[in-house]
Amino acid sequence: MxxxxxxxxxxxxxxxxxxxxxxxxxxxxxxxxxxxxxxxxxxHPGAVVVVPLLDDGRVVLERQYRYPVEQVMIEFPAGKLDPGEDPLICGQRELIEETGYRAREWALAGAMHLAVAYSTEIIHVYFARGLEAGARQLDQGEFLDVFAARPEELLAWCRDGRVTDAKTLSCALWLQNVLSGVWPLDWQPAPPPEAADNRGP
Known part of the structure; x- marks a missing residue:
């Protein structure tokens, strides 16, 4: 065809x-x-979204004010790619900067085109586990809350309209299928920490 x-x-x-x-x-x-x-x-330069899995079964989420829609949104940690940056390194960097967590293992779930009718944006979806808490490294002018929720809570918020962010809705579908075993992941050890502490060229 x-x-x-x-x-x-x-x-x-x-x-x-x-x-x-x-x-x-x-x-x-x-x-x-x-x-x-x-x-x-x-x-758009492209972006990465991370689904961080805590050892107790909860997921790490953020609450952040998004100016274009004038709302505080519930989202998974995410950030844009720097020029020439590897998506995995971007995901590792964004997770540390926004939440303070470092992950021992990472798995690429897939990718999504956010708005195919009017944007080139592609978002790479990663899962992270074996989380170790640390200090956040927020960018200047960045304000957000970090919290944890059970997967069933997140799915209920998606159903009820409390979560409307497109990438988080898509990741909730991935999460549901990963946890049920329908969509297995290929987990890999985290890249060296210094790789995530430096931005792309």
């Missing part, structure tokens, strides 16, 4: 906005039927 009958070909591109974090572009494309159309989208 081929996808050629669905693909769009870029014929022009215009930079609409260039920020410190995000860029926006407007492209002209040729549709499969030969007609032209425009596509406006955001270029």
């Amino acid at each position: 081929t996808d050629l009958h669905l693909k769009e070909e870029r014929t022009g591109s215009e930079l609409l906005f260039e920020g410190r974090f995000l860029n926006a572009r407007r492209d002209t494309v040729r549709l499969p039927d030969g007609r032209s159309a425009t596509r406006e989208y955001v270029i």
Whole structure:
């Protein structure tokens, strides 16, 4: 089976906005039927989200105010990739910075495209276990609460609408299937600690 009958070909591109974090572009494309159309989208550097598993069965979560939606959101720890940064190193770094936890083992669960209609963002999903608590290293201007919850509590919040963050909803599905044994993970030892203490090039 081929996808050629669905693909769009870029014929022009215009930079609409260039920020410190995000860029926006407007492209002209040729549709499969030969007609032209425009596509406006955001270029995102990519990110990592971590599902941290405590030894007592609870998961580590955060409460953080998100300005665009003007709400405090319940989320799993996450952060954007630096240029050239390995997603695993990013996940390890973000977990330490935001929660203070270091993990002995990590497992890549998969990836998700957050908003395929208007963004290039891809989020790599990692699970972490064997957590050891330590001091947080929050970025300047970053404010968040860290807490733990039972998986059934998190799933109830997803059902009831208390959790609406897309990556956390997706991770809750992963968590449910991992804990039930339906989606096994390939656990690996953590990278050397110094790797997570330095940002990418």
